[in-house]
Amino acid sequence: MRVLLVGAGGVGTAVTRIAARRPFFEHMVVADHDPARAEAAVTALGADGARFRAERVDAADEDGVGALLERHRCDVLLNATDPRFVMPLFRAARDAGATYVDMAMSLSRPHAERPYEECGVKLGDEQFAQAGAWEKAGALALVGMGVEPGLSDVFARYAADELFDVIEEIGVRDGANLTVDGHDFAPSFSIWTTIEECLNPPVVYEADRGWFTTAPFSEPEVFDFPEGIGPVECVNVEHEEVLLVPRWVDARRVTFKYGLGREFIDTLRTLHLLGLDRTEPVTVPGPGGPVRVSPRDVVAACLPDPAALGERMHGKTCAGTWVRGVKDGAPREVYLYHVVDNQWSMTEYGCQAVVWQTAVNPVVALELLATGAWSGTGVLGPEAFPAGPFLDLLTAYGSPWGLREQ
């Protein structure tokens, strides 16, 4: 296997560090729009970096991406950029005949008239619209293969195969107790993407109703996270799992709730109330005359870079899938989860926990594709594949998962 990794930000860099310890692939090209970032990721691997090579790439330039795939004879493109580049990279991989893997799907657009009731363009719609072409070509696009979506979808499939006869509800629940020394407020992930996720109309699936949307921050609940994280307030958020799981797993209801906590929810509400979440530029006086800036970019510029906070971060992050249903005639409720302690990921990989947890899953998936344990054609989510081999390999990577009977 020869991989083109596009994006050498926090997640891309963690991918190189995890993959460097595994022999399943032959070559990995690390490409970024900033060649210094790609170079830094490869250099940091030291003696383990022999199979890696840094390149410059513009992720929006399909022809350039195609040329890079061809030049390095890559058979897989792993997309570790932000969701705005999903479609060009997805198309470039198809055109070059490469397998495509990403961790976030093509973007949604709210319903024009009833944004908080009906779906407009859904997450992944643009990709699934191309499923026929991928199938026909005998090619595979494995979409949403990070931690959430990704591992959370694997958990859903595992629950359906191994733990339940009938599933009432599958609810992905994500929470953390991370703090950052010296910062009262420092999100451990991109505020730009968090605003996008949290202020878009959350999507919910119900078997008798299909997909529909609600108002932001709907259905608040306090979920008790394992391994000492404890109770965190969670709310509905737009997320890929709600679009992926029902395509392959039978469940009456699918939700995604993000453990933002009360303070963070209030912060996002305030940003929205003040119009500071907007991406359309506003005109602001500047030292050399008026300038135009996107308020959301200004919010991001005022906060520290989450990828650079690892050293000063403490705590754990938990991704998982809560499932309620029936097994052998009796009601059952479980939470399948994966916890990463920031201290462990920093010591072992020099990566902060959230970023490492996202990155490990596509590497496990690539290894399963390389060994043939996973195979398929078309545009497929992680729940389209057998869950057992994935969970076993994840454990073999030194990062076990857990199951809590509720």
Next chain:
Amino acid sequence: MRVLLVGAGGVGTAVTRIAARRPFFEHMVVADHDPARAEAAVTALGADGARFRAERVDAADEDGVGALLERHRCDVLLNATDPRFVMPLFRAARDAGATYVDMAMSLSRPHAERPYEECGVKLGDEQFAQAGAWEKAGALALVGMGVEPGLSDVFARYAADELFDVIEEIGVRDGANLTVDGHDFAPSFSIWTTIEECLNPPVVYEADRGWFTTAPFSEPEVFDFPEGIGPVECVNVEHEEVLLVPRWVDARRVTFKYGLGREFIDTLRTLHLLGLDRTEPVTVPGPGGPVRVSPRDVVAACLPDPAALGERMHGKTCAGTWVRGVKDGAPREVYLYHVVDNQWSMTEYGCQAVVWQTAVNPVVALELLATGAWSGTGVLGPEAFPAGPFLDLLTAYGSPWGLREQ
């Protein structure tokens, strides 16, 4: 009397409309850095505008202001700009031999080591440092002569002269029930100034301790405002009255609490937490490359212009002074207040309530100076003058005040 009014924003424009109905002055020059704004204020007066004349001025240019005072033979400078221009205008008036009147005092700077315990440079310190020069010249600077500071200080003097033998505490309390159609969040006053006021360390005076500071939003209390406004949560805020009142009125304690309400307090806290209250520029990506902007300017740019909201505003605003002490051996507690209904000020003057309430007080003061009912030399606050004539004239302007025994 010939007046140079500097600043034709919301308050300056309201000053022209109120003054136009009073015969006490001969000529008023309306000057603004934007000549169109000054022109618009004068044009709006129509047939009542004969005594007014629009000019362009840079409020930071002392020589230019001096030349304007001289050219129009003005004996009074009324400053209706934002507090950054207090010192140049104050100096320009002194140099030209004009009486100076403002509605906000020279800015404070927090204590370098203990900002939330000790005062650094206090509001007005720079102005009071020049008091000797004004006295020696037999000239008058009447500082803090808006509604708060201003009318609130007049109330304090009235309470001391007429209502109490001993005063325990004087607490200015400001609250409103204003709402704006079509906006979930639309402050009725400059967000830039509000952030400045509310996030600076609040100052408190105690007779046995002098002036000291606290953390922002300290000593929350719910104050019941009159005329249907009702209970509003108030917190300590840095304000001029705390610096002015103890110089002329004997009180054991002086505070200023702003009825921000819970939502507004939380909003300001969030802006502070995210660093969006900062005035130092941050670097932000722009369509034509990175640009530098002040986050606080971006917040202001995202919100509607408060001066333009009058038509869609509903409700009342209340400024007042609560006093607790002893009269004739018995405990007494009163609230002296002034309420403006937005509907009334819009109908009568085409000005929104907060702006009109600020503007009426300096006009009343100018009239008292013109008639000789008020006179003095040095740098003096409103409480340095007899309160009775002021309150009578305010009532004669069609805007009565109230007294509530608690």
